[in-house]
Every structure is written in structure tokens, then in C-alpha cells.
Amino acid sequence: MSDCERIGVLLDDYLSGTLRAGDRTEVERHLEACPTCAREAETLRRLLADARALPRSIAPPRDLWRGIDARLEEERPARSGRRFIRVRPRLLAAAAVVLVAVTAAVAVQLARPPAQAPLAGGPAVTAPRYAAVAADYAAAVRELEASFVQRYDRLPPETRAVVSRNLAVIDTAIAEARAALAAAGPNPDLETLLWASYRAKLDLLGRATKL
Amino acid sequence: MSNPALSFPPHAFSGRRAVPVPRVTDAVARAAAGDRAAFETLYREHAGRVYALCLRLAGDTTRAEEYTQDVFVRAWQRLASFRGDAAFSSWLHRLAVNVVLQDRRAERRRLRRVEPTDDLGSAPAPRDRIAARLDLETAIAALPDAARQVFVLYDIEGYGHAEIGRLLGIAEGTSKAHLHRARRLLREALER
Numbered sequence: 283m284s285d286c287e288r289i290g291v292l293l294d295d296y297l298s299g300t301l302r303a304g305d306r307t308e309v310e311r312h313l314e315a316c317p318t319c320a321r322e323a324e325t326l327r328r329l330l331a332d333a334r335a336l337p338r339s340i341a342p343p344r345d346l347w348r349g350i351d352a353r354l355e356e357e358r359p360a361r362s363g364r365r366f367i368r369v370r371p372r373l374l375a376a377a378a379v380v381l382v383a384v385t386a387a388v389a390v391q392l393a394r395p396p397a398q399a400p401l402a403g404g405p406a407v408t409a410p411r412y413a414a415v416a417a418d419y420a421a422a423v424r425e426l427e428a429s430f431v432q433r434y435d436r437l438p439p440e441t442r443a444v445v446s447r448n449l450a451v452i453d454t455a456i457a458e459a460r461a462a463l464a465a466a467g468p469n470p471d472l473e474t475l476l477w478a479s480y481r482a483k484l485d486l487l488g489r490a491t492k493l
Numbered sequence: 494m495s496n497p498a499l500s501f502p503p504h505a506f507s508g509r510r511a512v513p514v515p516r517v518t519d520a521v522a523r524a525a526a527g528d529r530a531a532f533e534t535l536y537r538e539h540a541g542r543v544y545a546l547c548l549r550l551a552g553d554t555t556r557a558e559e560y561t562q563d564v565f566v567r568a569w570q571r572l573a574s575f576r577g578d579a580a581f582s583s584w585l586h587r588l589a590v591n592v593v594l595q596d597r598r599a600e601r602r603r604l605r606r607v608e609p610t611d612d613l614g615s616a617p618a619p620r621d622r623i624a625a626r627l628d629l630e631t632a633i634a635a636l637p638d639a640a641r642q643v644f645v646l647y648d649i650e651g652y653g654h655a656e657i658g659r660l661l662g663i664a665e666g667t668s669k670a671h672l673h674r675a676r677r678l679l680r681e682a683l684e685r
């Protein structure tokens with residue numbers, strides 16, 4: 283490889299300012315001595331300066347909003363005559379994943395085997411009467427919450443923090459699932475998620491009150 | 494500190510009525526909650542930036558319009574996941590790069606199935622050679638796909654080779670090679 287060819291290879295990094303010091307000196311020396319490479323470097327430098335000076339914003343040749351707006355309509359259709367609550371299945375799915383992680387984290391934190399948790403099974407998930415099942419869960423949660431509150435002060439601060447954080451996550455999942463069900467009507471997937479959220483909460487509270 | 498002018502912005506003491514200026518973050522929050530008017534405000538503010546990016550990455554005005562629309566539809570779907578830890582404009586910028594590059598990659602795969610081509614070897618489209626005086630934008634648009642994308646991301650948008658490699662699914666060294674080729678091709682096109 284001739285000197286000029288070698289410089290040609292280094293020139294990109296040189297112009298980008300990413301060449302290490304030793305090579306940089308070599309390039310600079312060569313550019314002082316070789317008019318051909320110096321000219322090439324100058325042309326490239328101008329090109330890069332022009333590229334950086336290009337406008338960052340170019341108005342679209344026609345208004346694209348109408349087309350976008352029409353597609354937004356398809357993405358989140360509002361229901362007439364109903365309170366519109368967005369159902370965000372991906373967020374709910376994420377919440378379900380978080381619940382699994384939460385349960386695992388709490389099991390470690392509390393050092394209690396989950397198998398001993400009360401109410402681990404809970405009411406049947408397949409129960410068709412959503413309202414009745416939801417009421418059962420809510421009642422069970424209230425009971426456990428009461429005894430958890432009584433023990434709360436006696437828990438070590440770290441445990442308290444972990445339990446509180448996890449309860450917040452679970453409560454959010456429950457609220458999301460309920461809101462989605464209220465908006466979308468009966469939906470087996472949402473119900474499954476809601477029951478799972480309730481079970482996670484009962485499991486968490488059950489273990490926390492045994493501490 | 495006794496001088497209030499030091500601790501309050503100057504306009505707080507001007508005679509003009511203090512009109513709360515809606516911040517972008519408010520529009521983002523309202524759009525995330527499903528407010529389409531707020532989202533249109535965001536579109537008006539950012540459309541030019543997104544369109545310029547799509548145009549240069551795609552090298553084609555029709556495609557750029559389609560991509561711009563795709564970017565905003567995708568942004569609408571994903572606003573709920575926007576955490577606000579980066580500026581909205583940066584988030585949107587990244588989304589635009591992904592929308593265009595993912596589609597270009599899918600397209601290349603489709604094309605490969607029909608007719609395998611080495612895109613480094615493909616010549617600039619004939620339509621782009623018609624113009625006697627090539628300005629820089631035209632010259633960029635005429636570059637082969639990968640060379641153009643790397644040039645736009647590296648020399649115009651300021652991405653590094655490692656990140657470009659990830660975005661395009663190529664090695665860092667390949668990104669450098671594309672940049673080298675893009676710069677040389679542009680120089681030749683502009684010298685003519």
C-alpha cells in the first residue's frame with residue numbers, strides 16, 4: 283500500500299476526529315507534503331461541513347396530518363354512549379409479567395415458602411360470574427389488609443418498603459384490569475389477569491402478615 | 494440574594510399579562526392520555542424534523558411521506574410507554590430511524606428473495622443521474638441504500654458506528670466501510 287493509499291484509509295477517521303494521536307500526526311505530515319491528498323481532504327472536509335449545515339427540518343410537500351388522523355381513528359376507536367377508557371393490552375401483559383417477578387422477589391425477601399401461603403388457590407378463575415368472584419376477592423383482600431396494617435409497624439423497614447412497592451404495582455394492575463373490563467365488557471383474558479392480580483395480592487399480604 | 498431579578502425570569506416583571514405557555518411536556522401528557530388535538534400539536538411541531546430524516550434515509554419523497562405517517566401512528570400507539578426521561582423529540586427521532594430502517598431491511602430481504610443483489614455494488618438509480626448539477630441532497634438520495642443510511646446517520650445525525658451497526662444489523666467495520674464509500678461517491682458526484 284502506497285503512502286497515499288494508506289492516508290486515504292485514515293482520512294475518514296481523521297476528518298471525523300476519531301483518529302488516535304499517532305496516526306493523526308502521520309496524516310497531517312502527509313497532507314503538508316502531498317498536494318493530491320491535501321486536495322482530497324479539503325474536498326471531503328467541505329462535503330462534511332455542507333452535510334452538517336443541511337436543514338434539519340423540511341416541511342412535507344403536502345399536509346400528512348389527515349392521513350395520520352384517519353389511522354388514529356382505527357387504532358383507538360371510541361365507543362359511542364360509553365365512557366371511553368383505553369384498553370392497553372400490552373401494558374396489561376407487562377403488568378402480568380411484573381406480577382410474576384414481584385411474587386418471586388417477595389418470596390426471596392420474606393424467606394417464606396410460597397406453598398404455605400393461605401388462599402393460594404383463591405376462587406375459581408373460570409367462574410363465569412365476574413362480579414361475584416371480584417367481590418369475593420375484594421373481601422379477602424380487605425381482611426388480610428386489615429391484619430397487615432396491624433403488623434405493619436413491626437416489620438423491618440426494608441421489608442415494609444418492598445411490600446409497599448409491590449402492593450403499589452399489584453394495585454395498579456388491578457385498577458387497570460378493572461377499568462379495562464368496565465370499558466370493554468366481559469373478556470376472559472382481562473378477567474384472568476384480574477384474578478391473577480388479586481391472587482398475587484392475597485399471596486403477598488398473606489406472607490407479609492405471617493412475618 | 495436581594496435582587497429579585499436574579500431569581501425570576503425577566504418576563505415575570507414585565508408589564509405583559511403572564512400567559513402560561515403550554516409546554517411540550519403538557520401536550521405529550523395529554524396526547525398520551527388520548528387527546529388527539531394535543532397530538533396534532535405535536536405533529537405540527539415535529540413533522541418537518543421527522544420528514545427530513547425519513548426523506549434522507551429513504552432517498553425518496555413518496556416513501557418519506559409514508560414513513561412520516563407511519564412514525565406518527567406508531568408514536569400515538571406507543572406514547573403510553575414514553576417515560577419522559579429523554580426529550581420527546583429524541584424519542585420521536587429514534588422511533589423514526591427504527592421505522593425507516595426496519596422497513597428498508599424488510600424490503601431488502603424481499604428483494605433478495607427475488608433477485609440476490611449486493612447493495613454495495615448497485616449503481617445509483619438512473620433518474621438521479623439526469624440532473625446536470627447535483628446538489629448535495631440529490632447526491633445523497635442517489636447513494637446506494639446502506640451507504641446513504643450510514644452517511645445520514647453518521648455525518649448528518651451524529652450517530653456512532655457502534656450504534657449504526659446495531660440499527661442496521663451490520664458490523665461496526667461494515668458501517669465504516671459504507672461511510673467511506675458514501676463520502677467518496679458524494680465527492681465524485683459533486684465534482685462532476
Ligand SMILES: [Zn+2]
Nearest residue numbers: 286316318319
Ligand atoms: Zn498523498
